Amino acid sequence: MARLPDRALKYGLTILAGLILALIVYFFIRLVGQAKPAFAKEGVLGFTFDNDWNVSANHFGALPLVVGTLITSGLALLIGVPVAVATAIYVTELCPLRVRTPVTVLIELLAAVPSVVYGLWAIFFLAPKLQGVEQWFAKLLSFLPFIGGGLVTIPNIFIAGLVLAIMILPIVSAISREVMATVPLDHKEAALGLGATRWEMIRIAVLPYCRAGIVGGAMLGLGRAIGETIAVTIVIGDSPQLPHQLFGQGYSLAAVIANEFGEATGLHRSALFAAGLVLFVLTLLVNGVARLLVLRAARANGGGRSNRQIAPGGPGLDEAVAATP
Amino acid sequence: MSTPGSEAQRLARFNVSPARRRKDKIARATILAGTVLALIPLVLIVYYLLHKGLGAWSWSFFTTDPTGQSFFKNQSIGGIKSAILGTIEIVALASVIAIPIGIGVAIWLVEYGRASWFANTVRFFVDVLTGVPSIVFGLFIYIVLIVGTGSTYAGYKGSLALSLLMLPVVIRSAEVILLLIPGALRESALALGAPRWKVIFSIVLPTALPGMVTGVLLAIARAAGETAPLLFTAAATHETTFDLGKFMNSLPVQIYNDVTSPTTAVVNRAWGAALALVVMILLLNLIARLVSRRSRLA
Numbered sequence: 001m002a003r004l005p006d007r008a009l010k011y012g013l014t015i016l017a018g019l020i021l022a023l024i025v026y027f028f029i030r031l032v033g034q035a036k037p038a039f040a041k042e043g044v045l046g047f048t049f050d051n052d053w054n055v056s057a058n059h060f061g062a063l064p065l066v067v068g069t070l071i072t073s074g075l076a077l078l079i080g081v082p083v084a085v086a087t088a089i090y091v092t093e094l095c096p097l098r099v100r101t102p103v104t105v106l107i108e109l110l111a112a113v114p115s116v117v118y119g120l121w122a123i124f125f126l127a128p129k130l131q132g133v134e135q136w137f138a139k140l141l142s143f144l145p146f147i148g149g150g151l152v153t154i155p156n157i158f159i160a161g162l163v164l165a166i167m168i169l170p171i172v173s174a175i176s177r178e179v180m181a182t183v184p185l186d187h188k189e190a191a192l193g194l195g196a197t198r199w200e201m202i203r204i205a206v207l208p209y210c211r212a213g214i215v216g217g218a219m220l221g222l223g224r225a226i227g228e229t230i231a232v233t234i235v236i237g238d239s240p241q242l243p244h245q246l247f248g249q250g251y252s253l254a255a256v257i258a259n260e261f262g263e264a265t266g267l268h269r270s271a272l273f274a275a276g277l278v279l280f281v282l283t284l285l286v287n288g289v290a291r292l293l294v295l296r297a298a299r300a301n302g303g304g305r306s307n308r309q310i311a312p313g314g315p316g317l318d319e320a321v322a323a324t325p
Numbered sequence: 326m327s328t329p330g331s332e333a334q335r336l337a338r339f340n341v342s343p344a345r346r347r348k349d350k351i352a353r354a355t356i357l358a359g360t361v362l363a364l365i366p367l368v369l370i371v372y373y374l375l376h377k378g379l380g381a382w383s384w385s386f387f388t389t390d391p392t393g394q395s396f397f398k399n400q401s402i403g404g405i406k407s408a409i410l411g412t413i414e415i416v417a418l419a420s421v422i423a424i425p426i427g428i429g430v431a432i433w434l435v436e437y438g439r440a441s442w443f444a445n446t447v448r449f450f451v452d453v454l455t456g457v458p459s460i461v462f463g464l465f466i467y468i469v470l471i472v473g474t475g476s477t478y479a480g481y482k483g484s485l486a487l488s489l490l491m492l493p494v495v496i497r498s499a500e501v502i503l504l505l506i507p508g509a510l511r512e513s514a515l516a517l518g519a520p521r522w523k524v525i526f527s528i529v530l531p532t533a534l535p536g537m538v539t540g541v542l543l544a545i546a547r548a549a550g551e552t553a554p555l556l557f558t559a560a561a562t563h564e565t566t567f568d569l570g571k572f573m574n575s576l577p578v579q580i581y582n583d584v585t586s587p588t589t590a591v592v593n594r595a596w597g598a599a600l601a602l603v604v605m606i607l608l609l610n611l612i613a614r615l616v617s618r619r620s621r622l623a
Contacts, residue, residue, distance in 0.1 A: 009522045013433035017447045020430060020492070024450050027465040034468050086359025094356060103360065110367055112610050114550025116577045117599045120584050121370050124592070166366045173363070197345055199352035227458025229553040230577075234584055254460050254553070261557055276464045280457065287456030 028280075035274035037267055047274055053240035053251075055260070060271035062278060064242045068157065068250040069279075071243060072232060073225035075161025080168045081218045087169075088176035093202055104177070111170035119234030122163045127154045127235060134158065134247045152247040155237035160250070163231050168221035175220065179213030179297055180206060216293030223286040227279060229254035253279040378600025381593045387601075391579065391594070393563050402590050405598045407565040411480065411574040412602075415559055416549045418484035418569060419491060424541055426488075427495025434496070435503040436525060454493040460553035462489045467557045480566070480573030483559025487548040494547060498540025502533045535616055542613035546606045552577035576602045 038060055039047055050061020091103055134152045141148035183206050191201040207214075237249025238259055253275050261272050341349075385404055392403035430447070438444025466486040471477065506529055514524045555578050562572040576598055583595035 003520075005522045006520050009525070010437055013429050013437060014443075016426060017430050017433045017438065017443075020426075020454075021447060021450050024454065027469070030468045030473075031461075031464065034472070083359045083363050086356045087363045090356050090360040094353060095360075103364075106364055106367060109607075109610075110363075112546065112550075112603075112606050113367075113370060114552070114577060114599075114602060114606065116550070116552045116580045116584075117370070117374070117603060120580060120595055120599050121373055123584065125369065125373050169363055195341070197341060197349035199349040200345070202352075223456050227456075227460070229458065229460040230581060234581075254458055257460055257464070258553060258556060273464065273468075276461050280461050283456050283458055284453065287452070291452055 031273060031277050031280065035270060035277045037270040038274040041267065042271075047271070048278055051242050053256070055264075055268055058267055060267070060274075062253065062271075062275055064240050065251050065253045065256050065275060066278065068236065068243055069226055069252040069254070069282075071157055071250070072160045072164055072236065072252055073222055075158065076164030076168055076225040077218055077222055078165075079162060080165035080221060081172055081214075083165070084169050084172035084217075084221075085176050085214060087173045088180055089202060089206070092177055092180040093206065094198065107170055107173050110166065115167070115228060115230045116234075118163050118167060119231040122159060122231065122235045123155065126162070127156070127159045130159065130162075138245075138247050146244070147246045150245045150248060153237060153249055155235050155249060156247045157236060157243055157250040158246050160232050160236040160252070163235055164225040164228055167228060167231065168225050171224060172214075172217045172221040175217030175294065176210065176214050179210045179217070179294075182213075182298070183209045210297070212293050213297035216290050216295075216297060219286055219290030219293060223283045223290060226286060227254060227283050229258050233258045253282075374596070374600045374603060377593065377596035381597025382600070386594075386597055390565055391563050391574075402588070402594060403563070405576065405579060405594065405601065407563060407574040408576045408579040408598060409601065410565050410567075411559070412549060412576045412605075414567065414569060415480055415483045415555070415573060415575055416487065416545060418481060419487035419548055420541070420545055422484065423488035423491035423495055423544070427492050427541075427544075428499050428537065430492075431496050431499035431503055432525060432529070434500050436521075436529070451493045451496050454489070455497070458553075459490055459551050460556075462486045463554040463557050465489065466554070471557070478558060478560035478572050480559050480569040480571060483555045483573060483575070484569065486554035486558045487551060490551060490554060491544040491548050494544040495541055498543070499533070499537045502536035502540065503529065505536070506532050535619060539613045539617035542609050542616070546609035546613070549609070550577060550602060550606055552581050556581075576605075 042050060042060055047060060047062055048066060049063050051063040052059050052061040053064055054060075087103070087107055091100055095103060131152055131154060134156070138148055138150060138152055187205040187209065188201055191205040196204060232252050233255035236252060236255055238251055238255060239249040240251050240256070241249075243250040257272050257276055257279075260268070264272055383404075387404055387409070388406055389401070389404040390407040391405065392401055394400040394402055430451075434444050434447060438447065463486050466482050466489070470482045470485065510528060510532065511524055514528045515521070519527075555575055559573045559575060559578070561578045561582055562574050564574075566573060580595045580598050580602065583591050583598070586592060586595075
């Protein structure tokens with residue numbers, strides 16, 4: 001008789017876990033179903049790689065959106081990752097013990113600011129303040145294609161990339177910190193013992209050991225930057241042309257959905273679902289590679305004496321929380 | 326120069342060539358500069374939020390609904406009451422849905438599923454959920470509950486979209502905490518003759534509770550700031566409503582709508598609302614940190 005609640009609990013929870021799987025698969029199938037009309041008209045490749053997003057002509061080629069998404073997230077990585085890695089090195093290797101926790105907490109606070117607040121701040125403060133600098137920069141580098149020349153608009157691709165860089169900073173920094181904390185003390189002491197300076201120790205012992213983990217963290221940041229919606233929608237300028245200038249307006253996959261979904265009907269709506277599907281698959285790929293890299297780094301670093309081991313059975317609490325979009 | 330410590334220091338300095346020492350200094354300075362650079366946006370955001378947001382705050386700002394008017398100077402644009410209450414309602418329902426399910430799945434993963442292929446598949450799919458962009462969750466719910474049923478936006482649909490977003494966070498954080506509970510604790514209860522469900526409900530869960538509260542609060546904080554999943558599920562409206570079956574306003578969506586307004590007063594309302602939202606989220610984060618500090622596990 002006492003077995004009954006036991007079994008009920010076991011099977012109940014198993015069914016619950018199974019339901020989650022079923023739900024995701026079901027959502028995915030429904031999304032594909034909704035996107036079908038657009039794919040049927042333009043073809044899967046035609047939809048993804050055609051350079052013409054024209055609502056009034058009922059023609060939907062998402063290349064400007066895909067390119068906009070890739071450029072802004074690429075910029076975010078370019079700006080955000082070096083800074084994030086620097087903070088991680090500073091916190092784990094260089095800073096006085098006293099400021100370690102405050103600096104960590106402050107960087108984590110960046111993750112607590114909602115996306116819409118970043119957008120608000122960027123469009124009313126960051127973009128107008130930086131416009132002069134951007135204009136100067138564009139004039140200075142006017143001989144370069146894409147970067148130089150042209151008129152700087154207030155909402156532009158560069159600002160979107162910059163805001164994304166700020167937004168992915170906490171997660172890249174958190175994962176780099178986790179990985180750096182697993183570097184065996186032996187390696188560091190050996191480097192110092194051979195007469196290396198602090199920086200040489202970091203370069204010889206810490207960075208090579210953490211490379212896979214940092215790359216994985218950067219990829220998780222990339223996944224996040226690709227899927228980020230509201231802040232980008234506010235600052236990117238929402239112009240569905242193939243971007244021809246860094247300081248000009250553009251569009252992204254997520255932004256087009258947020259912006260046009262409300263008044264879209266028929267094929268337009270289906271095209272937006274298709275954009276959602278492309279976005280979904282893109283983040284899936286990026287996150288898959290990222291998880292693999294982080295996991296492999298954690299496994300490779302499993303042995304040895306270190307400041308701290310990665311929590312058993314998966315990512316740490318902070319990382320699990322930080323990793324959500 | 327006579328103490329052995331300083332002698333060692335002198336020797337060490339002697340061994341490092343000036344070029345290497347310069348490189349070390351430059352590298353350290355660059356790293357420090359990078360860290361400072363990372364903190365600048367935070368300072369600027371906090372400053373502007375306080376500077377612009379506090380100016381918008383007043384008693385009536387919190388006690389009136391937005392009117393939707395902004396064209397004529399003498400008309401009041403209203404405050405953010407419906408947005409605050411809407412956010413609280415939507416997030417509360419999302420928590421009621423996501424927390425029990427999330428903790429249930431985490432218990433299953435740790436206590437029953439363990440390393441079986443099925444448990445690993447579930448873990449993989451939870452990871453997939455973690456990476457899904459938040460606007461796609463909105464699309465999911467839109468397809469199933471609005472296209473699928475032929476109905477329109479409603480507060481509870483927004484809650485469901487947010488609960489999808491919270492689920493992976495709750496599951497992952499609860500799983501991490503449950504794994505930390507020593508096996509000996511479970512085994513001693515089992516050895517005393519307690520059935521498995523009783524071990525889970527009277528030993529495992531109470532021990533893990535403080536740690537799980539932290540993860541749950543952080544998940545709630547994250548959900549409260551999300552705009553994208555609510556745009557096409559709960560929509561936006563002006564009136565305060567306590568009926569989750571109706572259109573419902575929320576802070577992020579109202580800020581998003583106000584940002585695009587050409588009227589300065591409306592943009593100022595967005596700053597005030599943004600400050601209110603950030604204060605709410607920071608409070609949740611703060612409580613989460615306090616709870617986790619008191620927890621015996623994490």
